[in-house]
Amino acid sequence: MSRALIAAVALLFAHESPAQSTVVFSGVSVIPMDREEVLANQTVIVENGRITHVGAARQAPAGALSVDGRGKFLVPAIAEFHAHVPSGSQAVHAHRTLTLYAMAGVATARGMLGAPLHLALRDSIARGQLLGPRLLTSGPSFNNNTATSPGAVMAMVREQKAAGYDLLKIHPGVPRIAFDSLAATANRLRIPFAGHVPLEIGLDVALTSRYSTIDHLDGLVEAMYAGPQPLTPQVNGFFGLGIVRQLDQSRFDAVVRRVRASGVAMVPTQILMDNYASDATGDALTALPEFRYWVPQQVAAWRTNKNGLVSQPPAPADQRAEFIALRRRFVKALHEAGVPFLLGSDAPQLWNVPGFSAHRELGALVAAGLTPYQALRTGTVNVARFMGEEGRSGIVRTGARADLILLDANPLQDIANTLTIQGVMLNGRWIGPAERERLLNALANP
Numbered sequence: 001m002s003r004a005l006i007a008a009v010a011l012l013f014a015h016e017s018p019a020q021s022t023v024v025f026s027g028v029s030v031i032p033m034d035r036e037e038v039l040a041n042q043t044v045i046v047e048n049g050r051i052t053h054v055g056a057a058r059q060a061p062a063g064a065l066s067v068d069g070r071g072k073f074l075v076p077a078i079a080e081f082h083a084h085v086p087s088g089s090q091a092v093h094a095h096r097t098l099t100l101y102a103m104a105g106v107a108t109a110r111g112m113l114g115a116p117l118h119l120a121l122r123d124s125i126a127r128g129q130l131l132g133p134r135l136l137t138s139g140p141s142f143n144n145n146t147a148t149s150p151g152a153v154m155a156m157v158r159e160q161k162a163a164g165y166d167l168l169k170i171h172p173g174v175p176r177i178a179f180d181s182l183a184a185t186a187n188r189l190r191i192p193f194a195g196h197v198p199l200e201i202g203l204d205v206a207l208t209s210r211y212s213t214i215d216h217l218d219g220l221v222e223a224m225y226a227g228p229q230p231l232t233p234q235v236n237g238f239f240g241l242g243i244v245r246q247l248d249q250s251r252f253d254a255v256v257r258r259v260r261a262s263g264v265a266m267v268p269t270q271i272l273m274d275n276y277a278s279d280a281t282g283d284a285l286t287a288l289p290e291f292r293y294w295v296p297q298q299v300a301a302w303r304t305n306k307n308g309l310v311s312q313p314p315a316p317a318d319q320r321a322e323f324i325a326l327r328r329r330f331v332k333a334l335h336e337a338g339v340p341f342l343l344g345s346d347a348p349q350l351w352n353v354p355g356f357s358a359h360r361e362l363g364a365l366v367a368a369g370l371t372p373y374q375a376l377r378t379g380t381v382n383v384a385r386f387m388g389e390e391g392r393s394g395i396v397r398t399g400a401r402a403d404l405i406l407l408d409a410n411p412l413q414d415i416a417n418t419l420t421i422q423g424v425m426l427n428g429r430w431i432g433p434a435e436r437e438r439l440l441n442a443l444a445n446p
């Protein structure tokens, strides 16, 4: 796409954002997220995109918009660290995607399949011209078609760094010889790389070559594989579903230790696996309320896909259950060991409606054994620390970026309560119940 066309598309999406410069939440219960605590009856003042007061009632600045927070809970907005923003032939859905992230209280999204359009969208959002989460974006994917030789990957890394992408996206199929050049060049140019762990690379090389994040827990199940070599994608199946009966269970602890020692962060996208392996029909999955906001043809395709998986399962029920149990054991053990976890669900992707699926992922993390507080941290303070913004984002505290969600019910009691959204604030812009409903209704299918 030409630069002019990109600018034109970005402008199409842009609209006036009548940002109130000062907003006061009064009588609200604050969940600051730097400790597991609910601060009752707080006044929170936001001015020009920053939180300027959290505490006792205080005279509202002149011209401030007042939000009655009595009976409600104010939490930091969350991040989606395995996001996708449609591009190319799907670019027409980019605006819907960004709006849904915003309406679900996703204030920061890391796009994992980048295109030039995303650089323009990222900048328009940052300038306040376009409603959406603060974007980080990878460049176009490194895979078996693009990353074919050391020379090809070195050129790609340099081009993506120069174009201003935030990170590189690794897909399956990158051969070892190309990967080594990719990692060396990326580390030299200081551009992070993240995503899948190609079978030919394997977990240990991924860890030592300093992946920024490993997504989907890719490569962990494979690191326990004790069956016939070489392990092929066909035998491995969906993230190792095919090999769960051929694992050396004694390696589990060593895998956890090695991941911990590497410092590499995990973006598990567990909800994707839970849905893939479950017995829920496509009709049941796509009957969840958020699906009416997504592109009808894609919802229909997701429904058909999942109904097909139920009628012709990719593995017997007990094998699928073992796969999910092992992944949950990994989530719990890695988290307990101190491995950094970042919230990511992979949306829009099978059965994941942008924004809302990040909340479903919180539930999947709790199902794996995290407490609601620990799960919420993966989308708030953990992301801030990862981005070098500890105390300045992902937290309700004076001086922090004003990315907030106002909830009807306490998420520390039940993680499902993160979906009881009253309103959202992105970078200081408040979208209250009426405006939120109007924006969501505009996207709803009849």
Ligand SMILES: [Zn+2]
Pocket: 082, 084, 112, 346, 347, 349
């Ligand atoms: Zn993805």
